[in-house]
Amino acid sequence: MGSGKPLVGVLGGMGPLATVDFLHKLVEECQADRDQDHVPVLAWNVPQIPDRQKALTETGESPLATLQAAVRLLEAAGATRIVIPCNTAHYWFDALQAASTVPFIHIVDATLTRLRASGRSGERVGLLATRGARDSRLYQDRLDAVGIDSVVSSDEELDSLFTPGCYAVKRGSLIEGGQLLQRAAEQLLARGATRLVLACTEVPVALASIQSPLLEISVDTNRALASACVAYWQGAQPDCIGQASIADPDP
Amino acid sequence: MGSGKPLVGVLGGMGPLATVDFLHKLVEECQADRDQDHVPVLAWNVPQIPDRQKALTETGESPLATLQAAVRLLEAAGATRIVIPCNTAHYWFDALQAASTVPFIHIVDATLTRLRASGRSGERVGLLATRGARDSRLYQDRLDAVGIDSVVSSDEELDSLFTPGCYAVKRGSLIEGGQLLQRAAEQLLARGATRLVLACTEVPVALASIQSPLLEISVDTNRALASACVAYWQGAQPDCIGQASIADPDP
Numbered sequence: 001m002g003s004g005k006p007l008v009g010v011l012g013g014m015g016p017l018a019t020v021d022f023l024h025k026l027v028e029e030c031q032a033d034r035d036q037d038h039v040p041v042l043a044w045n046v047p048q049i050p051d052r053q054k055a056l057t058e059t060g061e062s063p064l065a066t067l068q069a070a071v072r073l074l075e076a077a078g079a080t081r082i083v084i085p086c087n088t089a090h091y092w093f094d095a096l097q098a099a100s101t102v103p104f105i106h107i108v109d110a111t112l113t114r115l116r117a118s119g120r121s122g123e124r125v126g127l128l129a130t131r132g133a134r135d136s137r138l139y140q141d142r143l144d145a146v147g148i149d150s151v152v153s154s155d156e157e158l159d160s161l162f163t164p165g166c167y168a169v170k171r172g173s174l175i176e177g178g179q180l181l182q183r184a185a186e187q188l189l190a191r192g193a194t195r196l197v198l199a200c201t202e203v204p205v206a207l208a209s210i211q212s213p214l215l216e217i218s219v220d221t222n223r224a225l226a227s228a229c230v231a232y233w234q235g236a237q238p239d240c241i242g243q244a245s246i247a248d249p250d251p
Numbered sequence: 252m253g254s255g256k257p258l259v260g261v262l263g264g265m266g267p268l269a270t271v272d273f274l275h276k277l278v279e280e281c282q283a284d285r286d287q288d289h290v291p292v293l294a295w296n297v298p299q300i301p302d303r304q305k306a307l308t309e310t311g312e313s314p315l316a317t318l319q320a321a322v323r324l325l326e327a328a329g330a331t332r333i334v335i336p337c338n339t340a341h342y343w344f345d346a347l348q349a350a351s352t353v354p355f356i357h358i359v360d361a362t363l364t365r366l367r368a369s370g371r372s373g374e375r376v377g378l379l380a381t382r383g384a385r386d387s388r389l390y391q392d393r394l395d396a397v398g399i400d401s402v403v404s405s406d407e408e409l410d411s412l413f414t415p416g417c418y419a420v421k422r423g424s425l426i427e428g429g430q431l432l433q434r435a436a437e438q439l440l441a442r443g444a445t446r447l448v449l450a451c452t453e454v455p456v457a458l459a460s461i462q463s464p465l466l467e468i469s470v471d472t473n474r475a476l477a478s479a480c481v482a483y484w485q486g487a488q489p490d491c492i493g494q495a496s497i498a499d500p501d502p
Contacts, residue, residue: 007297015286017278023271023296033422035266040297042324045274046258047286073293073328162347 003007006236007040009079009102011016011070013047013168014063015183018201018222019046021083022085025226034228039233042077044070052088053163061097071100081105081232085222087199088130090138092225103247108142110228115148118219119195125150126193128185128203130166131158139199157184160198169202177202178210185214197221257487259293259480260330260489262321264298265314265337266421267435269295269452269473273336276477281484290484293328297322303339304414307383315343316393322351332356332483336473339381358390359393361479362448362472366399369470370446370480376401377444379436379454381417390450397415402444408435413451420453428453436465 008026012019021045032038049067054060067089082104084090090107096106097125115125127139127150134140134152137179143150153162165180181203196218198204204220259277263270274294276423283289283397297487297492305311318340325333333355335341348355359497366376378390378401396403404413416431432454436447447469455471 020274027268035298038267038298043294046291048290176456
């Protein structure tokens with residue numbers, strides 16, 4: 001496994017709309033003039049996965065067994081990289097990577113690459129994240145390690161703004177979700193954040209649905225992960241170009 | 252094969268953006284309050300497939316071998332239905348279905364279901380389709396069989412409007428593509444079409460990008476196919492509901 005033609009395996013479904021948003025950004029981030037130059041991807045978008053937020057607050061079953069089965073499916077299908085377009089599910093990243101021979105791309109690594117490429121010194125990052133991602137310090141420790149200060153939602157902000165906003169997206173109420181999540185973001189800005197990391201992949205679709213001006217100061221972790229996949233594909237591409245070039249770019 | 256838990260296999264990549272658009276409509280068409288009630292899907296979105304339009308005009312290699320390999324992959328991964336969110340690729344539908352034990356859902360069947368549900372008598376359908384789909388009479392014969400009159404693009408309209416519009420979408424120039432495709436549609440209306448069938452899955456994304464008023468009189472074949480998948484999933488769902496219900500819908 002992992003030695004064949006490049007194929008990005010997507011461990012998705014968390015939620016299904018966030019996975020579609022990731023796949024859309026994968027097309028957008030890949031500057032390509034024809035179908036054949038886009039990233040080859042196999043997306044497992046099967047949302048029948050135990051709820052991650054509930055698992056991390058010990059009010060629901062662990063999704064690990066379901067995720068491990070999906071990784072085996074992606075491996076068997078020839079994936080050469082695996083990505084998870086869900087920040088909260090990265091709680092299980094190390095366990096999933098340890099049980100797989102296929103290299104995973106970590107969403108926080110992809111986000112740090114983007115943050116550092118466009119960051120200014122003295123910034124304070126506001127993390128829009130689930131309780132599980134906040135409490136497992138998914139972003140905070142890695143930001144600390146590179147000297148970036150961060151601020152997170154309080155318990156009350158999670159209960160009254162972030163979590164209801166996130167579940168509104170999951171039931172298709174994007175505008176309601178966007179308004180709640182924007183208010184959660186404003187609380188972080190009020191506590192000194194100068195920039196936002198949308199550290200839950202439900203957030204960018206919701207903020208986009210209300211054309212939130214906060215998107216301008218935000219790093220979209222789903223887009224950062226897509227960009228990392230494009231970099232992988234364009235670096236690994238030579239043996240595929242030959243196959244693709246049977247079709248001419250001109251109509 | 253085909254006897255496990257429901258899993259919609261998507262034979263995508265033709266083009267990659269049309270596949271993402273299909274997956275997005277699959278979420279939109281499924282009225283669901285939580286992640287776990289959405290359609291489980293495995294999407295092969297690998298655009299390194301010989302160009303379908305070129306193959307049908309005998310200026311390029313056939314995509315059949317690549318598509319057959321992808322069908323085998325989706326079968327092995329447990330797909331219980333297979334769909335192709337590309338009208339032109341339906342030229343190879345019968346060959347692909349014949350070689351597979353998994354039932355396929357045909358995009359024209361899905362479109363006819365939608366047309367007949369909302370149609371009025373005496374309508375004339377304008378078909379926005381590739382030359383290959385037009386010349387293989389993908390839609391015309393099936394529309395004839397149910398007594399629906401149709402009108403198609405001329406060779407000149409294909410060369411000057413439809414085909415350049417379609418390839419503009421493939422290189423990411425959605426607005427340019429939308430303008431060309433809208434002009435192609437206007438020609439069909441000028442020849443008596445009272446309704447449009449967007450019989451190429453690149454068309455709806457392009458028309459949406461220019462907020463075309465023609466969308467109001469159009470049947471979106473990608474959305475029709477998504478709707479058929481939702482109907483399949485909701486009909487086949489009982490044995491999955493139990494698995495999904497471990498997560499409660501309330502945060």
